[in-house]
Amino acid sequence: MSSMLHTLAAPYQHSEDIRKSRFLAHAAPVTTPQQALAYVQEVSDASATHNCWAYRIGQDYRFNDDGEPGGTAGRPILQAIEGQGIDRVVVVVTRWFGGIKLGAGGLARAYGGTAAECLRLAERTPIVAMARLGVHCDFADLALMKARLKDLGAAFEQEAFDAEGVTLQLSVPADRMVEVKARIVDISRGRSEAFLLDS
Known part of the structure; x- marks a missing residue:
């Protein structure tokens, strides 16, 4: 490039x-x-x-x-x-x-x-290349998840609540995606995993 x-x-x-x-x-x-x-x-x-x-x-x-x-x-x-x-x-x-x-x-x-x-x-x-991720987490993890991911440069696009918790859509700098995914697994103690969204 x-x-x-x-x-x-x-x-x-x-x-x-x-x-x-x-x-x-x-x-x-x-x-x-x-x-x-x-x-x-x-x-x-x-x-x-x-x-x-x-x-x-x-x-x-x-x-x-x-x-x-x-x-x-x-x-x-x-x-x-x-x-x-x-x-x-x-x-x-x-x-x-x-x-x-x-x-x-x-x-x-x-x-x-x-x-x-x-x-x-x-x-x-x-111009920083961004990747869009989705993640479903428990209500209990939501505040911590948002605070920690914001530290990594994540911007939250939307959140949808359901009986089990909340699905977040976020965009993160592409070069920090691995770090963000690891942080999500860490915060949720393995219960949540990020998935890539089509940008």
Whole structure:
């Protein structure tokens, strides 16, 4: 596997003035296309000339030129995301036209460059591969189970109670899965065993 992918720690913005046009990039971490599109709507400025954008979430990506000539805006923004090794991110570059035409090459450099610089300056955080586990435990073990697994980086997604106890669904860092499974057996004195869920 190549170097670890990163996402943004928080939304970030960066602006550049290029031959009298103002370019403002907004970038934010996202985990779903719906989130990405909602962010595009949130930061787009209706009074601007163009709001061009791109997002990448794993294998899923989309980009939009918002009326700029094809290939001069959305794709360069996507290439900036890929070039910076960022995933699970959306970037919107808003342009206010200043009267000087930039030409196709100039536009691509302006959109791609503003997006790349925004991502370069933003604080990043590594994307940790997570695995999803299910476990059934006794009521008596529940509080301890949750406290101990939280220490190992587990995030609890849901719990379902039944007559015998509770079934937990959790996501854990993939590289700690063996440790988490051992901890579950330990806490429950062998009565509970984790099983892998489809993510």
